[in-house]
Amino acid sequence: MLTISSDANLVKWAFDTWRSALLEEGIRDGYLWRLPEQRIVFRNQPDAKSDKLDLRTALGTDPTGACWAVQINEAEKPGDPNKLSSIALDENDRPFLLRQGRLVPRVAGNEHILEAEFRALTGLTPEAVKNGDTPGKSREWYIVTPLDVSADEIRIATGRFVDICAKARERGATGNGALPDTTPIAGMGNDETGGTYTVGARDAQDAKQIRKQQGEVWFRLAVMLREAGIAMDKPRHARGYEVDAVIAGPTDSILLEIKSGATAADVYAGMGQLQLYPKLLPQLSRHQLILLLPSLPQQALVKAVEESGVRLCTYEFLDERGELTITFSGQFKEICGI
Template sequence: MLTIVSDTNSVKRAFDTWRSALLEEGIRDGGLWRLPEQRIVFRNQPNAQSHTLGARTALGTDPTGAYWDVQINEAEKPGDPNVLSAIAHDEKGRSFLLRQGRLTSPVAGSKPILEDEFRARTGLAPETVENGDTPGKRREWYVVTPLDVSADEIRFATGRFVDICAKARERETAGNGMLPDTTPIFGFGNDETGGTYTVGAQKAQDAKKIRKQQGEVWQRLAIILREAGIAIDKPKHASGYEVDAVIAGPGDPILLEIKSGATAADVYTGMGQLQLYPKLLPQLGRHQLILLLPSLPTQALVKAVQRCGVRICTYEFFDASGNPTVTFGDPFKEICGL
């Protein structure tokens, strides 16, 4: 049993805890922040130029921030169940951030996703909230995240909830023509993640963080393509095989494989994937095949790859003081229609 909190100071502290957890690892990128590990972006909704988060926060899985999946808004009057977000306590006094199961449509003029549909699309069951209803209206509340946990756990739970809201919107999005005609019947994988991962300590070697170069390249590419109105997605086979990217280029669509190195092993692996994926996903059979590397391999490999009908393109990756920068070669950008 949860009870929505109406004490102003308690609610403010709880929302501040949540916002601080997001900002702690948020990477500032223009008018938004990215959380690569959780595959989400967020911003101060009234003022995208603000370097702090206020009472209204928009969150989504589109790395450009063009489409937001859900807003978490702090009510002017704490405890007001007419506002879609709230802070609640359980019987032991633990704090939770709640959100109602209804979403406005990202497409102007389309109907919102209301409680019954949200429940059906997500498969979630709403929480029991003692004072969560208004006269004549039953409200359905879902936990976004517990707040009496670590900042890492708050970010993880928030990312999961945003992803659930994004999945709830998928059918509506597809029905409004917002996905490319390369959509496979087997579904999509998640956007690639950037950020870092930790290699555990070994004998005479301390633990260290490793930059997820391939994920950072994917996210930067997704941003510049989607800002230009060019679709990029990750088709996925029912057995779990997942391509790096399909891009709706100006000519034939592009099947892209990204590697973080340009060694012979990187080329062999990428070539194998590019040759196999069209057989696993027949919809990819007419696509241009591109292998995207941080530099060109040996000339012998370049010529061999070309004879197989695959084109090698390049990108540059810099990681200065934890702020990765990715740029793409002009030939690759031209193929994509940039």
């Protein structure tokens, strides 16, 4: 059981903690911030020019920020269940950021996604919440993220919730049909793990930079495809396995895996993912498989990959004093329909 808090100091600390976690790794891009690892964007709402986050924050997966998935807003009166976001504590006083299971339409006059439809579109189960209802109205609340965890964990959990809200909007839209429905979303649980191991600080930092590079490539690809009118999806399995991209190609849909290197290890990992994902997500079984690398690996690997039915494509990633330049090969753009 969670209890919504009306303690002004606690609520302010909780929202500030959440906003700080986003801004800690957020990369300012025009009027947006990007989180490359989580592949989401956010901004202060409604003042997009603001260089800080205030009471209202819009978040989404559209890299241009044209279509927002969800807003998470701090109520002026802490604990007000009429507002769609709140801070709650569990029996052990652990703080959580909550969001109601309803989505306001992007265009005035369109229908809201209300509780029953939100539940059906996301596959999520609402939490038992005390003080979460209003007179004559039962409200349904969902956990966005716990707040007594690391900033990285807050960003990961927030990214998952934003992703699920974006998928709910796509599923609820009519006349889309550019891509097949590829996202079974019957929960967000992670695989169980056992035992312990130690990762050195250098390796951890390197891994983080790799995730950022992949995220930056994904963002640039998403923008390029959107400008060309080509649909791109980011399916996520219920157990947390995440495909880099599914693209509505001119002939066949494309299942894409992005790597930040072209070593044998990168190729092995990418090939394994491309072979496993269609088993985890059967809707992907007929997709064209593409492994996107910053350069081609040694010739023996190129031949082996191509003989396995996977196409190798390349991109160029330049980072000069923080200025990124990412370009995709003509072959890859042609396969995508550009």
